[in-house]
Amino acid sequence: MTAHLIDGKAFAAGVRARVAERAQALGVTPGLAVVLVGEDPASQVYVGSKEREARAAGFHSVVHRLPATTSQAELLALIQALNGDPAIHGILVQLPLPAGLDEDAVILAIDPAKDVDGFHPVNVGRLALGQPAPVPCTPRGCLMLLKDHLGDLSGREALVIGRSAIVGKPMAMLLLGANATVTIAHSRTKDLPAVCRRADIVVAAVGRPHFVKADWLKPGAVVIDVGINRLDPAPGEAKGRLVGDVDFEAARRVASAITPVPGGVGPMTIACLLDNTLEACLAARA
Numbered sequence: 001m002t003a004h005l006i007d008g009k010a011f012a013a014g015v016r017a018r019v020a021e022r023a024q025a026l027g028v029t030p031g032l033a034v035v036l037v038g039e040d041p042a043s044q045v046y047v048g049s050k051e052r053e054a055r056a057a058g059f060h061s062v063v064h065r066l067p068a069t070t071s072q073a074e075l076l077a078l079i080q081a082l083n084g085d086p087a088i089h090g091i092l093v094q095l096p097l098p099a100g101l102d103e104d105a106v107i108l109a110i111d112p113a114k115d116v117d118g119f120h121p122v123n124v125g126r127l128a129l130g131q132p133a134p135v136p137c138t139p140r141g142c143l144m145l146l147k148d149h150l151g152d153l154s155g156r157e158a159l160v161i162g163r164s165a166i167v168g169k170p171m172a173m174l175l176l177g178a179n180a181t182v183t184i185a186h187s188r189t190k191d192l193p194a195v196c197r198r199a200d201i202v203v204a205a206v207g208r209p210h211f212v213k214a215d216w217l218k219p220g221a222v223v224i225d226v227g228i229n230r231l232d233p234a235p236g237e238a239k240g241r242l243v244g245d246v247d248f249e250a251a252r253r254v255a256s257a258i259t260p261v262p263g264g265v266g267p268m269t270i271a272c273l274l275d276n277t278l279e280a281c282l283a284a285r286a
């Protein structure tokens with residue numbers, strides 16, 4: 001079997017086009033503020049893409065680039081200002097923050113109505129309760145791809161590998177909300193290969209290159225690879241290759257469908273950020 005490639009890049013372009021269309025019809029310009037503290041090169045690339053794609057969708061897009069020496073008080077003051085700015089409907093503070101800054105306190109300071117990452121405890125609670133709330137962008141993008149490919153997820157065995165607050169936990173909540181039977185595996189899980197072989201759906205979000213092996217997969221499983229791992233450059237290469245958390249070349253011979261890296265989940269994350277910002281703008285108007 002050779003797996004169908006789930007084209008997240010194309011799907012994300014469609015999501016962005018619909019967002020741009022709805023934004024145009026709105027009569028209010030959705031505003032997104034991204035806050036980047038420090039000079040992490042990967043974060044700079046992601047923030048650049050968010051800014052560019054927000055502009056392309058017709059949004060008011062501002063990026064606050066702050067030095068790594070920014071104090072907690074300065075960062076909190078910026079968030080308060082953005083909370084009070086009527087032109088801004090969505091606030092995203094790029095994570096991880098440099099050492100010395102308290103991420104939990106920063107997330108707590110964001111107005112939950114402007115929390116387009118869905119990381120504020122109020123929004124995490126709403127998701128757990130099944131109440132409407134902004135949903136974290138990466139798991140939301142994964143669920144869109146799964147529903148588009150499989151249709152109804154009811155009763156399917158879904159395995160989420162990884163229990164982070166950003167991906168693993170909200171992914172499990174979304175799958176549960178879609179009536180899948182959900183298992184969350186992590187570093188203490190016993191016999192992960194055996195647990196994995198039961199799954200119809202595998203979402204890999206561990207942050208280790210090629211962690212999930214082909215012989216862990218049930219033949220025909222649908223595999224969503226959330227990993228974005230930059231390998232060391234091979235001789236003669238300027239930049240290392242980007243790979244996921246799944247041993248892609250081997251897994252595509254066992255799975256029925258799989259997301260590539262790049263071009264899978266990553267573009268969906270940004271598309272969902274724009275959609276969450278549009279939704280926040282709509283809610284602010286109502």
Ligand SMILES: Nc1nc(=O)c2c([nH]1)NC[C@@H]1CN(c3ccc(C(=O)N[C@@H](CCC(=O)O)C(=O)O)cc3)C=[N+]21
Nearest residue numbers: 046092093094095096117228262263264266267269270
């Ligand atoms: N508050 C916060 N919210 C985030 O959503 C957030 C964050 N912090 N910190 C970092 C991670 C990472 N992230 C990605 C977004 C897009 C791609 C993406 O578009 N990737 C492309 C390739 C990009 C490349 O070539 O480097 C792809 O997979 O095809 C990847 C990763 C959002 N994050």
